[in-house]
Amino acid sequence: MIWSDDRSPDTAEAAICAAAGGTTASEITAGETTLGVIGLGRMAQALVLPLIEAGLLDRQRLRAVVASEASAERLRHSHQLVVSTDPLQAWQAPVVLLAVKPQQLEGVAAALAAAEAPPRPRLLISVLAGVTLARLQRLFPSCLIVRAVPNTPCLVRAGLTGLAWGEGLSAAQKEWVQQLFARVGEVLELPEPQLDGFLALTSSGPAFVALVAEAMADGAVAAGLPRSLAQHLAHRTLAGTAALLHERELHPGQLKDMVTSPAGTTIAGLRHLERAGLRSALIEAVLAAADRSRELAGEAAEQPVSARVDHFLTSQQPSVQRLG
Numbered sequence: 548m549i550w551s552d553d554r555s556p557d558t559a560e561a562a563i564c565a566a567a568g569g570t571t572a573s574e575i576t577a578g579e580t581t582l583g584v585i586g587l588g589r590m591a592q593a594l595v596l597p598l599i600e601a602g603l604l605d606r607q608r609l610r611a612v613v614a615s616e617a618s619a620e621r622l623r624h625s626h627q628l629v630v631s632t633d634p635l636q637a638w639q640a641p642v643v644l645l646a647v648k649p650q651q652l653e654g655v656a657a658a659l660a661a662a663e664a665p666p667r668p669r670l671l672i673s674v675l676a677g678v679t680l681a682r683l684q685r686l687f688p689s690c691l692i693v694r695a696v697p698n699t700p701c702l703v704r705a706g707l708t709g710l711a712w713g714e715g716l717s718a719a720q721k722e723w724v725q726q727l728f729a730r731v732g733e734v735l736e737l738p739e740p741q742l743d744g745f746l747a748l749t750s751s752g753p754a755f756v757a758l759v760a761e762a763m764a765d766g767a768v769a770a771g772l773p774r775s776l777a778q779h780l781a782h783r784t785l786a787g788t789a790a791l792l793h794e795r796e797l798h799p800g801q802l803k804d805m806v807t808s809p810a811g812t813t814i815a816g817l818r819h820l821e822r823a824g825l826r827s828a829l830i831e832a833v834l835a836a837a838d839r840s841r842e843l844a845g846e847a848a849e850q851p852v853s854a855r856v857d858h859f860l861t862s863q864q865p866s867v868q869r870l871g
């Protein structure tokens with residue numbers, strides 16, 4: 548079994564058997580592998596390392612694959628994981644997490660197709676940005692497919708994961724996948740077309756927010772604070788603001804108004820941000836990330852997400868204005 552959590556071994560094993568599409572309990576117990584990972588890079592590590600550290604995933608049950616021997620050696624040394632450069636090592640597992648870059652997908656599929664591999668895994672969970680269920684199903688026709696969009700805060704078990712299901716998964720299989728990602732954060736089921744926007748906000752978003760944190764710390768340094776203190780204060784300000792928004796279920800505009808007194812310091816700063824176009828810049832950044840997600844998948848839509856939104860805005864009544 549994979550999990551050593553509060554579920555009974557029988558339940559957990561049954562769930563994995565179900566996830567594996569009917570693989571027998573004896574195969575799983577006797578098998579060398581339980582969870583395969585093809586592409587143990589930043590995203591896959593953000594998912595599996597917290598599980599291992601929390602004792603929820605047995606590191607001996609992980610069969611990870613990377614491209615270079617240097618990366619494999621580094622991971623073996625730093626995390627005592629079983630890591631190879633042969634995709635078949637992971638492909639033997641009943642459940643495989645696919646986490647290479649979208650540009651590396653065809654190479655992986657070709658390597659697996661060329662090998663004399665048994666028809667495993669039964670369940671393939673892809674985190675590749677923009678790569679559609681239909682394309683994954685074409686490349687891996689014998690697999691049940693799940694498309695997942697996790698984000699890096701999974702590393703501290705504060706992640707967000709969007710899930711879209713391929714054809715044929717049972718309720719038990721879906722529950723198993725949901726539980727996998729629930730261990731590192733919140734899980735949402737979404738219609739597949741919404742996943743590009745979801746990724747743009749939640750996966751690229753941490754970089755946008757980090758940029759804001761860095762810039763705010765720079766501002767405090769300019770105002771005379773030591774760098775380390777400025778950074779600490781910027782992080783705590785972002786974390787505290789997020790907690791306040793979330794726990795009090797405030798609209799961001801409400802929170803802004805709460806801290807903006809007439810002719811005060813905050814409105815002076817807000818005037819600068821509006822003049823500099825911060826709001827518009829962030830809107831366009833999220834749209835650009837959504838478009839790029841589709842481009843990287845090699846399946847750029849006839850119209851990118853931003854063009855479709857532009858069309859929507861210009862086709863509306865004159866009262867509908869584009870922001871920014």
Ligand SMILES: NC(=O)c1ccc[n+]([C@@H]2O[C@H](COP(=O)([O-])OP(=O)(O)OC[C@H]3O[C@@H](n4cnc5c(N)ncnc54)[C@H](OP(=O)(O)O)[C@@H]3O)[C@@H](O)[C@H]2O)c1
Binds near residue numbers: 634
């Ligand atoms: N980072 C995020 O926030 C995020 C969020 C959502 C989705 N994603 C998706 O997650 C995927 C991985 O992103 P990442 O940021 O983790 O990339 P990354 O750090 O570059 O990891 C890619 C991994 O794939 C391995 N790899 C490359 N070619 C391979 C092959 N032919 N066979 C086996 N392994 C191979 C690489 O090995 P080497 O180290 O040896 O090169 C590396 O371990 C992408 O598809 C991305 O769209 C990422």
